[in-house]
Amino acid sequence: ILNVEQSPQSLHVQxxxxxxxxxxxxxxxxxxxxxxRWETAKSPEALFVMTLNGDEKKKGRISATLNTKEGYxxxxxxxxxxxxxxTYLCASALSSNTGKLIFGQGTTLQVKP
Amino acid sequence: xxxVSQNPRHKIxxxxxxxxxxxxxxxxxxxLYWYRQTLGQGPEFLTYFQNEAQLEKSRLLSDRFSAExxxxxxxxxxxxxTEQGDSAMYLCASSYHRDRGYTEAFFGQGTRxxxx
Numbered sequence: 001i002l003n004v005e006q007s008p009q010s011l012h013v014q015x016x017x018x019x020x021x022x023x024x025x026x027x028x029x030x031x032x033x034x035x036x037r038w039e040t041a042k043s044p045e046a047l048f049v050m051t052l053n054g055d056e057k058k059k060g061r062i063s064a065t066l067n068t069k070e071g072y073x074x075x076x077x078x079x080x081x082x083x084x085x086x087t088y089l090c091a092s093a094l095s096s097n098t099g100k101l102i103f104g105q106g107t108t109l110q111v112k113p
Numbered sequence: 114x115x116x117v118s119q120n121p122r123h124k125i126x127x128x129x130x131x132x133x134x135x136x137x138x139x140x141x142x143x144x145l146y147w148y149r150q151t152l153g154q155g156p157e158f159l160t161y162f163q164n165e166a167q168l169e170k171s172r173l174l175s176d177r178f179s180a181e182x183x184x185x186x187x188x189x190x191x192x193x194x195t196e197q198g199d200s201a202m203y204l205c206a207s208s209y210h211r212d213r214g215y216t217e218a219f220f221g222q223g224t225r226x227x228x229x
Contacts, residue, residue, distance in 0.1 A: 004155070032215055043117065044156075044204070044220040051215065089155055098169060099144055099208055099218060103155030 004092050006104035013080050014112050020076045021107040023090030027071035032093040034101060035064055035075055039086045047075075047088075080111045117221035119205050125227045126195055133191045134224045138207030145188050146218060147180055148204040149173065156204055162188060163210060195228045202226075 091101035148156035164185035
């Protein structure tokens with residue numbers, strides 16, 4: 001059974017704070033790790049996909065790292081803004097053959113102005 | 114192309130009724146996935162297609178659920194004799210699979226089903 005775990009489950013921060021979330025996944029049979037941002041009433045939006053141990057990706061104020069040997073990924077948001085409020089999902093792909101994703105339960109971020 | 118489109122966005126149905134959802138993927142994408150998300154959980158895989166072939170079904174997909182992708186374009190997900198436990202967000206995603214490399218999936222906005 002493959003479990004992808006995210007922590008914390010929810011987070012409330014003030015505008016301007018920096019924050020980070022954790023995603024842990026089984027390191028065996030790993031192929032790729034995805035991060036999605038899901039705002040209410042919208043589609044989950046792909047942020048990053050990482051495949052190699054030590055990968056680091058950045059998009060604006062958001063960055064992510066990957067450790068496949070120990071089975072974790074961190075997502076960082078620098079200087080949080082109210083528009084960053086969303087649920088952040090990580091998902092592990094076991095194999096490129098199916099593309100099937102195993103999702104964590106998500107971290108819901110609320111940024112207060 | 115405006116991305117993955119799902120219809121309807123919301124559906125309220127009485128227990129025991131049948132419902133059908135539709136997903137239109139990004140036009141050149143050959144793979145199509147269905148996921149289900151319940152409150153407090155992440156999306157869970159239900160099934161996927163490559164072109165018109167249904168290649169994998171989760172054990173979550175009971176006999177009351179059926180999915181089709183005729184002609185390898187749009188897909189439908191039907192739930193027969195709905196139960197309250199079927200209330201969830203049903204997400205569709207599509208991707209372009211090729212033998213080499215890895216491509217990410219793009220999601221629709223989902224269909225929220227409420228069974229009363």
